[in-house]
Amino acid sequence: MAQPGCDSMCGDVEIPYPFGMNDPKCYAEEGFQIECRGKHNHKPYLKLINLEVTAIDVNTSTVEVKNPIFHRKCHPGGIDYSPSHPNVTIQGSANISLRGSPFVYSNKRNTFLAFGCNILGFLHSNRTTVAGCVSVCGRNESRRLRKLVTMGKKVRLGCHGKFCCVASLPSHLSEFNVTMEDIRNGSIAPGCNDYALITKQWKQESTWMLNEKGSQRKKNVNDYAIAVLEFEILDLTKIEATNAECRESNVTSSNMGKNSGWRCKCRVGFHGNPYIAGGCVVIRDRWYHPKGTPTKELMVGLLSSLGSIILLVGLRWLYETERKRIAKKSRESFFKKNGGLLLQKVVSSSEGSFDKFKLFSLKDLEKATNHFNPNRILGNGGQGTVYKGMLVDGKIVAVKKFKVDGKIEQFINEFVILSQIDHRNVVKLLGCCLETEIPLLVYEFIPNGTLFEYLHEQDEYLPMTWEMRLKIAIEVAGALFYLHSAASKPIYHRDIKSTNILLDEKYNAKVADFGTSKMIAIEDTHLTTLVKGTFGYLDPEYFHTSQFTDKSDVYSFGVVLVELLTGQKPVSFVAPGEAQNLASYFILCMEENRVFDIIDKRIMWEGRREHINAVAKLAKRCLDLKGIERPSMKEVTMELYGIWEMQRNSSA
Structure with a gap:
């Protein structure tokens, strides 16, 4: 509220008394005089200190102003x-000075x-x-x-x-x-x-x-920041407020024993402007007496509201109790349906690969992942979503939640295969949860993301060196050699790519995502199946024949090896025609004897040309269009290790 006959707005800002414009009767003191500047877009300014006002709150005795930034x-x-x-x-x-004005910078509402x-x-x-x-x-x-x-x-x-x-x-x-x-x-x-x-x-x-x-x-x-000024009335004779209380204050004085002014506020039961006559009005005549005390009607209304609240709380409690009972029954049903009783018996009696395997409850995993909060997502794939979680004992894990419209066979496939694998360069399965429609898998947490992220979004503080790339290639090759030859039954991964290779805290490689993998009989040489894989990594021979062999994994590994050599993505739609498919373009460069034109410049500085060329020749053999001409993962592993030894000897 402004004084009668005085303007109450300047632009979009309300100007309540004790502030005012133009006529001295419109403001309490010189320090509260507002100048409304601008021809079209009017802006209010405190004339005495020349700062633009953005808001005035007489209830807290504060003013927000545009404060200059010191450059x-x-x-x-x-x-x-x-x-x-x-x-x-x-x-x-x-220097910014408010001296001589009724304002100071609020130490409670501002920072430097x-x-x-x-x-x-x-x-x-x-x-x-x-x-x-x-x-x-x-x-x-x-x-x-x-x-x-x-x-x-x-x-x-x-x-x-x-x-x-x-x-x-x-x-x-x-x-x-x-x-x-x-x-x-x-x-x-x-x-x-x-x-x-x-x-x-x-x-x-x-x-x-x-x-x-x-x-x-x-x-x-x-050019400015919003700051808050506190104010006080220096001359109380200019204030004729009713239903308000004005108390002595020392806003503008640091002398605690001396009061420098007054601040006013409406009494209980009233609201409005405490600095002007008639500014404080009763909140509602029906609920308060003129003295500001509650009426009988208000007390009855409060009691009725309290009864309604108690009734709503009771209904809510009944709803939550029934909801929890249904959820518990559903979890028990899914647990039995997914073979939980049998698996529980196997885990408790096993002394082999299940000795460290654990059956998790849905409640434990919901708590670990903050109810599968989207902020905890580590990655999304064709089969489901992986979340980061922390168990009660403080251990960090990764929880894979399969898609609801997926098939339980995907879970069973990955579960059976990972339970048979024990290799330091394969992600470790810690347990599962069978209390959902599609069960959940729990893995060890691998903190440094995927090889794809690390290779194509390199950090200048920890770059991908030649030595590190060669080490990762050897570790991935060793894991695939183990899957093909050393596991209890040969396992074909079927989706080797840089996004399925994780890096732990020491940047050791971990092969992950076995949802499409297959375990075959020792005497079989291939499996015939619907073509599945990732464009850019897919074996052309498998694409045409639908027959997946161990050499199909070798082809996909060859693409990863070329990624490590060139630092380029397997498919690029912004590259010129022949360079869009990295594998094809790499073979072309090898045949034209210009492979060093596409090798990552960093490893050209760090590695010896003969070692880089040896890895490039191995990659070319892995990418041969005829699977029978490709080396086995055992040969690939041995050749990479030999190059590693040559490099170490030359460095020494």
Whole structure:
């Protein structure tokens, strides 16, 4: 509410008393005078301190204003710190002052922030340092950040002391300026993209645009931040509020023994503007007496509402009890249907491959995965979704949830095969849950993602070296050799690709995803089946004959080997025609004796040409269109190990 006959709006902002515009009778004191500026898009400004107002709340005695951001500017004469807000006039040094006004910066609702690399941000008031913080970043991080900034990209930062730091404000802050220093030697920090500000309720997910040069910032970059000012009435004779209480305060004075003004609020049972006559009105005449005390009708209404709430809570309890009973019955039914009683007996009596196998309850896995929260998803595949989970004992696991419209045969197939495998380069099955329609599988958690991610989205801090690529190739080849030859029955994986090769904490390879794998009799040489696989890795001979052999896995491994050599994806629709299929293009380059044109430049720097060429020749043999001409996984493993030994000897 404004005073009668006074304007109550400027643009989109309400102007309640004690604030006002134009006529002195419209505002309580000079400090509360508002100027409505602009011809078309009107904006309110506190005239005394020249800050734009965005909101006024008389109930909390606060004002939100556009507070300038201090950018460090570089020029031939040196470095200065100045606010970028176009409507702030600074006398002498870069200093914001509220002195002489009824306002101070709220220390409860604001924070001090400093952005930059390896800087100390200081907040000064009355020639004294009143707050400060440290923002650090490594040399490579600083270079990477500067590169993103130069490209004009937004950088999403938290404020944890890295690139950005935060500090609390002191009480009774009525003036301030900022400085920044290099943490290495106390000198002015190098570069021109550091800045500091006071702002309200900093959110760590906020996005800030950092710029290479403060003096050449883009037009759409924030020139201000929203800050909160607290106010008090200095002259209580200007206030004629009714049904309100005004108490002494010391908002603008740091002398706790001396009151500097007053703050008002409506009495209990009333709401509105406590600074104006008639501003506090009864919340509802029906529920409150004129003195603000509840009526009989209100008490009856409250009791009736309480009875309804008790009834609803009782119904909710009955519903939850019945829902849990049905869910428990359903889990027990699925457990029996999926052979849980028999498997439970086998696990408890087995001394072989099931000795460390565990039957998990659905409740345990729901708790581990936060009820299969989408934020816990590690990956999605054709058969289902894999979630990250943490068991009660703190162990991290991966839980595979098969698609509801899938077949239980997929679960049985993967379960039977993995229960027969014990190899350090094959992902380990820890247990399963049979209390769902399609059972769940629980594996060891492999923390460093897939080979595809690591190879094609390389981290500059931990690049994919030639030695690491050769080591991964040997480990995957060894696992496939074990599946083909050393397992109790030969196992064909049928979907070897870089996304099905996981990397553990030491970047050892782990072959995963056995949903389409097949276990065959020792005397069989192939299996005839519907063609399944991934485009780019699929054996052409298998595609034409529908006969899958151990050499089909060799072809898929050959594609992975070429991925490791070239750093390119198996299929690329943006590449020119013949280069879209990596395997075909690699064979063409080998035949034209220009294979080193597509080898990853990094391994050309690190490896010997004869060793790289030996691996390339092996990959070419694996990709032979005739399966009978391809080497076995045993031969592949031995040749790769021989190249590894030659490299070690040459390095020595």
